[in-house]
Amino acid sequence: MARRLAGNDAVRGDAVELRIADASVRAYTEESIAAAALASGTRVMSRSLKYHRPRTFFCLEGHCSGCLVRLDGVPNLRACQAPCAHGLEVEGQNAFPSTEVDLLGAVDFLFARGLDHHTLMTGSSMLNRLANKVVRQLSGLGKLPARANTELPEVQRFDVDVCVIGGGPAGLAAAAATARAGKRTVLVDDQLRPGGSMRADPRTGRSAAESSLAAATGAGATVLARSTAVGYFPEDDGGVLVVSAPDRLYRIFARSWIWATGGYVVNLPFPENDRPGVIAARAVGRLLVDHAIVAGDKICLVEVGALADDCTALAGALTRAGAEVTRVPFENVITVRGRSWASQVDTTTGKIDCDIVAVAAIPSPASEGPRQQKCQVVLDPAAGGFRVTVDDHGQTTTPGVWACGDVTGYRGPAAAAADGARVGTNVAAA
């Protein structure tokens, strides 16, 4: 079971009561709903679209679809990006009658070998019509909101020298460097609190995240939290980056762009890798470092060789927090057992009891924005996906567009910060 570590009240904020899946839950204002749900024993949060397999968060960074919930009558919101507040009503979705007991999960058993929708019920036109009717009833994501939200957000325009996208170690260091050099700098970050992977790594931690943020704002950079870059529109007034915040739309015009979006945590391909309880190692680290929550009593860390140092640091911190940690090379994993929550990992060297499977794969570069700015990317399996190619100075193939940190290939928080500072200095001098 997940548990909150004692003696960390200061980081949790005020105690609140909210309702998660019809149960009253005590949580804290500095916790995301996903973190509070795990700490209070709520496990399955939604169901998958096709096979109705049980789902909960995987990334805890607002990027995967595992923790989509209905929040105060509004569907499809990420529980990991919503802070706890008193009286909130959190409901699971895509399940009948409930996320824990979903009769539609029968689809998963009936099609254990997989379901090819190209040839499903296409033999007879009558059966095909019936099948389509059923599928239309079952599919879709969530139900419509309980009421229309008619409040339209403010639109705010920024005209700056430098726009940094991503408030992790690289982005904060880059913004501090450009602002210190006198450049008007705005940084956007999509998380509840800036800091990125520093908030998930015991070697850096919350304090490093907060001092990096203070360094950027102290140098004069404007930092916008909970602000997601949603698209670059080159045809609009010479090119605008549109950024979405909970109650605001930002339109950003910049002379130079620095992409510091890092990498998305991804899964590894082993059987039953999508079971709830199989979560990103960085999410386990984030729970520990940022929320003082130990994700489980027995944590099986499935890792790739390239991340051995990161895993050693995480395993050490988890052990000191009282968890039992078993490290397994990814190649040795046979399968995960446990239907609605992982309870055992079968490996080539034996069976491992666990209540969390933490997956450490190389994060996949978050290169969508650079791709919209026509920057060249290259598939590099050692970098976890499509990394942005940069020259020695950090410049991409598009003039005025730069990239630093893990979006150019995984390097980890400390090296990403150094890279961000270096590229920020280059941008200021360019």
Added chain:
Amino acid sequence: MAGKIVLCRCEDVTLSDVEHSVSRGYVDIEEVKRYTGFGTGPCQGKECLGPVATALARLTGEPPGAIAPFTSRPPIAPTPLRILARDPGAHRFDDDKDE
């Protein structure tokens, strides 16, 4: 029977779905996306693009550098339409009454 290896959790696309796609001759990443539906869910490929592309390189024998990503289009993340409603860059229809 071996359990499912899920590459795209949004749309429940498995490694065997990608293998099936390749066996049918759909080997380009845009074709695989359309055939299997990977990358078309709420995460829009954040979790699956890298792993699927890496699997494709292995299954087709192509060098990884020869595999391009699928096209990235706005919105990069799910965005409520009301957030965009006042964007002056948004297209306005002729019959908008409050113009």
